[in-house]
Amino acid sequence: MDKFDVAIIGSGPGGYVAAIRCAQLGMKTAIIEKYATLGGTCLNVGCIPSKALLDSSEHFHNAEKSFADHGIEINSPKVNFEQMVARKQSVVDQTCDGVKFLMDKNKITVFQGMGSFVDEHTIAIKGEEETKIEAKNIIIATGSKPTELPFAKFDKERIISSTEALKLKEVPKKMIVIGAGIIGLELGSVYARLGAEVTVVEYLDRAIPTFDGALSKEITKSLKKLGLKFNFSHKVSDVSRKGDTVVVTASNKKDEEVTFEADYCLVAVGRSAYTAGLNLEAAGLSAGERGKIEVNDHLQTAKSHIYAIGDVIKGAMLAHKAEEEGVFVAESLAGQKPHINYDLIPGVVYTWxxxxxxxxxxxxxxxxxxxxxxxxxxxxxxxxxxxxxxxxxxxxxxxxxxxxxxxxxxxxxxxxxxxxxxxxxxxxxxxxxxxxxxxxxxxxxxxxxxxxxxxxxxxxxxxxx
Missing domain, CATH: 3.30.390.30 (FAD/NAD-linked reductase, C-terminal dimerisation domain)
Known part of the structure; x- marks a missing residue:
């Protein structure tokens, strides 16, 4: 059985950055990833692909709406959505390949397969074959997945999460977005620029409610110009599908029932920690609310040699927060005194x-x-x-x-x-x-x-x- 100073479960920004820093500090390091490519949600189905589509759609929007103001005259631009999605995938592939290069460069051992605890120092990895490794220290960095509403189950065809929204085969004619948070506004703006009629349904009384009210007011005004229609203070009670049509039922602040219809419905109400399959109990650990793992100020779990970082613990679900935590754990293991000021982790919405x-x-x-x-x-x-x-x-x-x-x-x-x-x-x-x-x-x-x-x-x- 191979033995390591540190084993990291999950290769997203938190996991792979932790691995690099551990290796830089002289530790024999392993990283375990259940999917075929490294990079986690952020690189594969989150930050990177969404920004690629956001930029592509913004280029189209500018060609359509503002090139003439700059004295650039072109024929009416057309959307080649297949090429747009293909370019997005190319950006993802290059970025994931970059992570693989960094693992090789830093002599980090990569295991492909589902990692789960056998005991508090042993991890079983089920891939094409099953293997086991032993580690003095372990970092859980398994990230998160889109939250599914009990009355809006993803069918991954018409009732979709952000994952499916990044790889549609067509531009929707009409799209309902449930949730006016970061993900909902970003992806809603992508498809609005490309010609979809986008309707946003939000439980709270404003968009991006965790941001300052001035920013919420300004982004709402801007996206309305883009064509998004906002329905605030609406509580969704049912999402159903009739053929290629999705029907969303909600009640407004007057407690009146209203319905919305579209060919796609994006459910963007947040993300939940992904800890399923880790067999935490075998290591003497457990997951709490929304699958999250409790840690102390040093990011240690109930077992002091097992750490957890990123979306699986408390705090904002942000790639850069996970990266900071990955470095924090690595440097703590090396006997250093790292620092994270959680009050100064910036939040960003990549609309335009x-x-x-x-x-x-x-x-x-x-x-x-x-x-x-x-x-x-x-x-x-x-x-x-x-x-x-x-x-x-x-x-x-x-x-x-x-x-x-x-x-x-x-x-x-x-x-x-x-x-x-x-x-x-x-x-x-x-x-x-x-x-x-x-x-x-x-x-x-x-x-x-x-x-x-x-x-x-x-x-x-x-x-x-």
Whole structure:
């Protein structure tokens, strides 16, 4: 039986990054993946393929709607959806191959098959053949899967999850999206740009409810222009299929029953930890609510040599959060003192305009009774945004009323996913809004909106509004 210093179950961003860092630190490392390709949900059926389709659909949308404004005259563009999906798969394949290269480069042993515990140090791997390995330390990084509603079972044909939405054979004529969170808005916007009539049904009273209210308001306004129809405060009670038609029944805030019909229904109400088949009991462990595994502040389970990271534990289900945790565990095993500030894990919605945020929302500060200042700046007032035609959105900075320390950093607009890193860095170093305002930002750039918002938060002295 092969013996390892560390064995990692799951090769998503958390798992493969943990494996690389463990190997860098001199540990004999194994990684176990039940699917044929490495990379987990993110690389195969999540972050990477969705961004490929988002970018392709945005290119089509610009060709159709805005090229003429730039003086580019073309015949009416057509969607070759088969090629769009093929390109998406090519991006996925290249990225997954890249992970395999990194495993080889770092001399990490890869096992293909379903990993499950035999005891707290032994893992059985069922692939083409069954093998067993022994590990001094084990990291559970098995990720998550789309949450299925009891009254909306996935048939994977017409009632679909995000997985199937990334590999449809056609652009829907009509699509119902249940859930106005990140996944629902991203994939809903893809198909709206390609010509589908998209109807969003959301239980809560606004889109992306975990984000600041200003961002929720702006993204709703933007996506309505794209053609999405929103139905907030609607509780879905039934999803059924009649041939190629899906019927969604819901009740509105007046408790009136309403129905929606479409040829596809995307159920995007979140994800649940994937721990099925691990045989946790054999290692003296168990899964709790939604399949999640309980860990302490060092990411240790009830067995101190078994760790869990990413979507299988508490916190936001984000690839970059899992990566941070993978590095954290690896460095802890090496005797180092790593650090993760969970309050500064940014959240992003990759629609266009993009939405990104880190830190506290205005609603959270109000609820906590924190005295704060707020400064915002619209991209419409920015020369770089006007030059590119990306004038929707704003930057909003929240800072402590007494100390001026930045408490929240919120962006909706062009390249928001990249701009939010400035907020993360500032907040990691506990910078004030004035610190940002006094830092030179190149002109003309989208980042100037950050400086202007900081000026507005500091003393209401933005220069260009």
């Amino acid at each position: 305009p993009e939405v990104a945020a880190v830190g506290k929302t205005e609603e959270q500060l109000k609820e906590a009774g924190v005295s704060y200042k707020s400064g915002s700046f619209p991209f419409r007032a920015l020369g770089r945004a006007r030059a590119s035609g990306d004038v929707e959105g704003l930057v909003k900075i929240l800072s402590d009323k007494e100390t001026d320390e930045v408490l929240g950093f919120h962006v909706i607009g062009p390249r928001a996913a990249d701009l939010v890193a400035e907020g993360v860095i500032a907040m990691e170093f506990r910078a004030s809004a004035e610190d940002i305002a006094r830092s030179s930002h190149a002109h003309p750039t989208f980042a100037e909106a950050v400086k202007e918002a900081a000026l507005a938060a500091t003393d209401n002295r933005a220069l260009h509004v």
